[in-house]
Amino acid sequence: MKRSLGVCYYPEHWPEEIWPEDAARMVDAGLSWVRIGEFAWSVMEPKPGDLQLDWLDRAIDVLGNTGLKVILGTPTATPPRWVGTKYPDMYARDALGNVRGFGSRRHYCFSHEGYRTESRRITEILAKRYGQNPHIAAWQTDNEYGCHDTVLSYSDAAKTAFQNWLSQKYQSPQALNKAWGNVFWSMDYAEFNEIELPNLTVTEPNPAHALAFRRFSSDQVVSFNREQADILRKYSDAPLIHNYMGRETDFDHFAMGTDLDIASWDSYPLGFLEDRVGDGPAHQRAFAQQGDPDFQAFHNDLYRAVGRGRWWIMEQQPGPVNWAPVNPSPLPGMCRLWAWEAFAHGAETVCFFRWRQAPFAQEQMHAGLLRPDSVAAPGLDEVKAVAAELSQMPDVETAQARVGLVFDYASEWAWKVQPQGKDFSYFRLVFEIYRALRKLGLDVDILPPDTKDLSPYNLVLAPGILSLSDPLLSAIKTFEGRVIFGPRANSKTTELSITDPLPPAIPGLDVTVARVETFRADQPRPLEGCGHAKHWMEELEGNAPVLARSATGAPVLVGDTKVQYLGCWLDEDAMHRVLKNACLEVGLAPIELPDGLRRRGTRSHDIYLNYGVDPVEHDGIALEPAGVAWREKT
Ligand code: GAL
Secondary structure, three states, X not given: OOOEEEEXXXXXXXXXXHHHHHHHHHHHOOOOEEEXXXXXXXXXXXXXXXXXXXXXXXXXXXXXXXXXXXXXXXXXXXXXXHHHHHOOOOOOEOOOOOEOOOOOOOOOOOOOXXXXXXXHHHHHHHHHHHOOOOOEXXXXXXXXXXXXXXXXXXOHHHHHHXXXXXXXXXXXXXXXXXXXXXXXXXXXXXXXXXOOOOOOOOOOOOHHHHHHHHHHHHHHHHHHHXXXXXHHHHHOOOOEEEEEOOOXXXXXXXXXXOOOOEEEEEEXXXXXXXXXXXXXXXXXXXXXXXXXXXXXXXXXXHXXXXXXXXXXXXXXXXXXXOOOOOOOOOOOOHHHHHHHHHHHOOOOEEEEOOOEOOOOOOOOOOOOOEOXXXXXXHHHHHHHHHHHHHHHOOOOOEOOOOEEEEOOHHHHHHHHHOOOOXXXXXHHHHHHHHHXXXXXXXXXEEXXXXXXXXXXXXXXXXXXXXXXXXXXXXXXXXXXXXXXXXXXXXXXXXXXXXXXXXXXXXXXXXXXXXXXXXXXXXOOEEEOOOOEEEEEEEEEEOOOOEEEEEOOOOEEXXXXXXEEEEOEEEOHHHHHHHHHHHHHHOOOOOOOOOOOEEEEEEOOEEEEEEOOOOOEEEOOEEEOOOOEEEEEOO
């Protein structure tokens, strides 16, 4: 498949006279896609029912006639002020009950029926008008669901919808009481309408209640999106896309992914390094202008899974952003490197955010490919370089990985509700395993928790997964490779109670987690050999062969050649050792990459990317900082 480039553009921000020149410059830079419209509701419909779409018709024509394919966004992330006047209770409320009101964006509660009606209405207007427009080559639903912590809403609308959701799920309050264990602290309910949202309780709410609220909230986002998707499909055959985020885990992206055609995500490597990756100051200093070497890659693999193979970058950082604690410039070459990282992982298209830097409003300090005065910003030359390289490259096809790593949104919610120690983060646990695999030069597929077929893999890892799904359990029965579960895998029921028998209850593996403990970050537990357990450790009982022990002789890894259970969170050294051994034992060929160097294979090439600030050499490949090199596979 030929890969392509694009850009996010806001015609409503600029005089119409400059649209043709903008479009021509985009094409000249080698861009083929342009995303528009996702925040333009107040100019599309300045007053209720007063549709002003002529400007949008003309913008689409200008862009399309210049040779660009248009991605049109539904504008529901930014309802105009009059929508709030019509529905004063449509705003979300935070956990303290404060209204999250008008004046920025994402000011709506997913459960508000009135707002849902507005969302369907404006979606249908756009779908009808542009569904058959030859220039509209894709649709984007809304914008970044969950951005600014907007999935969980504690509004009245959410409460009513939650009660309905509970009554459908549990059928009777007695069944709910039993499932949640409400007899503990006399929390039993007689009616569904007595059940509050799990905020403003004196101390922690029942974890089952909190988890149910998170499942409900995720379902609300998925069904909000599905309403738009259903309407768009009635009028258009163009693919439907949503732009997901980095480390946004409050809704089940796999569930939403099945309603859309392509997954995309918004990649801001330098912003994320500071406020989302979660590594300390030394790491942040080392990668300040390059971004974390694995965070983008992880999301590329995650969203390839969410999109069932089809995925894009919808927004790529083009220069300094405005929203992180500090906002450095990318090292020269990084915009090119990030794009190549995405293509190496199978991205069909990489779009940059945004065309021209806005001189006004919230994001005036956020770079674009052009400066506010229309002079090219440094990112533009890098985009041109990638476009030239793409046109010379043979088609880039995604390689089949041999390592699978299960990622499960419900597990992230469960362990947020019940971390058992402040440092336990499911996301971090999975990400650290991903990082260790990538440092060993391995391609990784992220797998949804109900994966049915593991046959492409030699090694599958399922850390921290709340409850094993039936499809995964049966896939494991016939799997010929190795699966490593744990820590904390299959340890609770879906209602967040302790399982009976005690965990991990993995068929064919004689091991029981007798006790768990969490401990201070500055008191890791030494392991035999090298490295430590950190944050979390389990006491393992049973007759399964012991494969690794703590320095005091306690088992930490048990099992046979096929199914193993890991009873602690391994630090970097121990993780490296355990995963490298596992890879060698299952016939994979791990490599030792120098610091900052990463590799990802396509079907035909190995692509090497240098995230370090120093030149590196490895196996005959020499790379400058921010360098990218590809070598044909032998
Ligand atoms: C994204 C968002 C864009 C813009 C960008 C700035 O999260 O989708 O609209 O705000 O961040 O970096």
